[in-house]
Amino acid sequence: MTGSCVTVPCSFDVEDKYEQYLNNQCTAIWRSTTTGDVAQLTDRNPQTGDLTKKNCTTTFSNMQTGPTKDYYFRIDCNNPLLWSYSSTYVKIEVTDNFPSPTLTPSTLKIKEGESVSLTCSAPAPCLPHPPTLIWTPKLGDIQETLQENQDKTKFKTSVMNFTASHLYNKQNISCTAGYKKQDGSSDAALTTSLIPDVLYSPKNVTVSVSPSGSVVENSNVTLTCNSDANPAEQNYTWYRADGGQETVIGTGKIFKMKVKTDTKMFFCKAVNEIGKQPSNITHIDVLYSPKNVTVSVSPSGSILENSNVTLTCNSDANPAEQNYSWYRADGGQETVFGTGKILNITVSMNRKSFFCKAENDVGEQHSSITHIDVLYSPKNVTVSVSPSGSVVENSNVTLTCSSDANPAEQNYTWYEVKAAQEIVTGTGNTLNTTVSTDRDIFFCKAQNDVGEERSNLSHIDVLFPARILFSSKCMKTSNQVSCFCDTAGNPSPTTHWNLHGKPITQPSQMVITHDSLNNSYLRSIITIVEPQDRDLSTLQCFSYNSLGSASKGFCVRCLDNSKENESQILTPVLIGSTVTFLLIICALLVVVWFQKTHYKPKSVAATSGQHEAKEQTKADNSQPSTGTDLSCNNPEKMSKSSADKSEDVVYARLKWRENTKVKEEDIYVNLELSDGSCLNEKKCENGGEHSVSKKEEIESMRAEDKIKNIRKESEVVYAQVKFQTKTPESQ
Secondary structure, three states, rough: OOOOOEEEEEEOOOOOHHHHHHOOOOEEEEEEOOOOEEEHHHHOOOEEHHHHEEOEEEOOOOOOOOOOOOEEEEEEEEOOEEEEEEEEEEEOOOOOOOOEEEEEEOOOOOEEEOEEEEEEEEEOOOOOOOOEEEEEEOOOEEEEEEEOOOOOOOOOOOEEEEEOOOOHOOEEEEEEEOOOOOOOEEEEEEHHHHHHOOEEEEEEEEEEEEEEOOOOOOOOEEEEEEEEEOOOOOEEEEEOOOOOOEEEEEOEEEEEEEEEEEEEEEEEEEOOOOOEEOOOOOOEEEEHHHHHHHHEEEEEOOOOOOOEEEEEEEEEEEEOOOEEEEEEEEEHEEEEEOOOEEEEEEEEEEEEEEEEEEEOOOEEOOOOOOOOOOEEEEEEEEEEOOOOOOOOOOOOOEEEEEEEEEEEEEEEEEEEEOOOOOEEEOOOEEEEEOEEEOOOOEEEEEOOOOEEEOOOOOOOOOOEEEOOOOOOEEEOOEEEEEEEEEEEEEOEEEEEEEEEEEEEEOOOEEEEEEEOOOOEEEEEEEEEEOOHOOOOEEEEEEEEEOOEEEEEEEOOOHHHHHHHHHHHHHHHHHHHHHHHHHHHHHHHHHHHHHHHHHHHHHHHHHHHHHHHHHHHHHHOOOOOOOOOOOOOOOHHHHHHHHHHOOEEEEEEEEEEOOOOOOOOOOOOEEEEEEOOOOOOOOOOOOOOOOOOHHHHHHHHEEEEHHOOOOOOOOOEEEEEEEEEEOOOOOO
16 A cells, blocks of 8 residues: 555575575565666665574565566575575555455345354555454454465454344444555545344334324324334234223224224234334324213212212313313202312202213213212101092091101101090001091101101091081070071081971071081071960971981970079078078087988989989980980979979089090089970970980080080090989978
């Protein structure tokens, strides 16, 4: 190389006889085959080896371009040893086109992962300054050696060992030999390179989406599978990765599809003859309106009425929800009552069903209705009656207690209302009972774990036949008589008056009026002017409705006898009371004697009268009274009976006893009677008056008692007629 040095390897031999002449005085001379005996290259500062050792290797410096010549070696020892070795010569060529280093192998095709050994060789013409060998890039370990050719010339080798990688595929690998120059010019650098063909499976597999960015649900997108592989990919497979599962959805480098909320995660797999490689999962930003909107309640489970709860609206949406609205769904209507993701409210029996609506830029969605299990005591407690409507007295009815409660009612209690008192009459959801005029008001009480509530009073419309009440009577003034016929019945009764068996049609001296106390109770009043001019012994009141009828005779003439008897009785009573009082004060013995001789028989009679009254009460349950005839149409017989017994009826006492469910108490009704009273056990049979049994009288009395608010729980035990001894008249 021009400007560089060159080393000519050389050795020689001499005959044995000249061996003795080899000494340090020997010199090496190089001559050209064309120039004869003229020494050559003496200006190139030749450096020759140790001639005494027959080493004639010579280095010439700063070689310059010139004709190529053949040179031979001559030894001159300035003694008999002088010899030219012209038969052996070396050709020295100085050139600027020095050969580049040699790479072995010159081409490289290998699979990724296999071991590779590259050797770079470059001639070393100048032994003092051999070339430097540099690998670009340096891929592995490097080992350098200086080697000798068969012609004794030198060359330098560099071996680089590495493992093939896809990164080196098609990458230029070069070896550069650097030569040092001695003419002051730049060092020479000669490079040899190769491009390896590294076979490898797909690398850097990626998915590109068009259009890029966010995509609205149900839009079409184009997916492209990109990768680096050698040889190029032969197959592409597309997978959906939603829900943690891999599902094949298509093939090919390009795949078109419609995205949804559950179809937004994809990857592709590239395959060639070396291997395969999947891409990473590509998440498409799918924009969609809120979905799976739900309501959560805290605390969960059953909630007591009027407790506070926290409602939270949860949903899945992209972009995230911007607005939340809360609705109440009770009663089949939707009412907005709040906003925000979280809402605190107080629940009640009519505030327990809710839903929320979530909204974003894409759309909106509402949750299903959430029903909170609100616990509350019974409400809207009602009583239903079967059969409904009006019910005939003594019929059986079924009462049903209905209510709204949570938890459902556990206990039902039935109450019967009598005389403003509430009496427990049964339990259970239904009650079978018999109704009557004094058993027609009921209510129930429903109870659960939270509390209790009672229904309103249920009034059963009890139908009963017409009755004439015990309060019916006549009153007389100086010039007229007024008779009152009090009747009860349901349906409302109709009344009319009969005289001598014929209806009274209101002549000029008789006036009939009607007063209605309510739908079931009626008072008919007949007013008779100048009664002394008429025979009223057959005056009767008739009351009837669709279920039955009743009649009652009125003895107007008895009113006169009563007044006379009252005047006759008044004086003896006062006298008898005075005498009795004085006798008690004067002497106890007189009193005892008086009681034995006068009062004891009368007590027996009174007792007998009581017994007869009791027996008569029992008998009256089946037939009219047959006791002593106190008819006002037979005053003489009445007077005689009174005189025989020396006693008057002072009062009739009715004793009532409550049902066993309440405390017994006696209720007394004192009725003032006289010898001619119309309230006898057998009413004025003479004169055509209708006979009325005591049983009917008692039923009338009970109906009258209902008007007077006498306890409905009471029942007749006995009727007692008490007689008081009449004081003998003064003689």
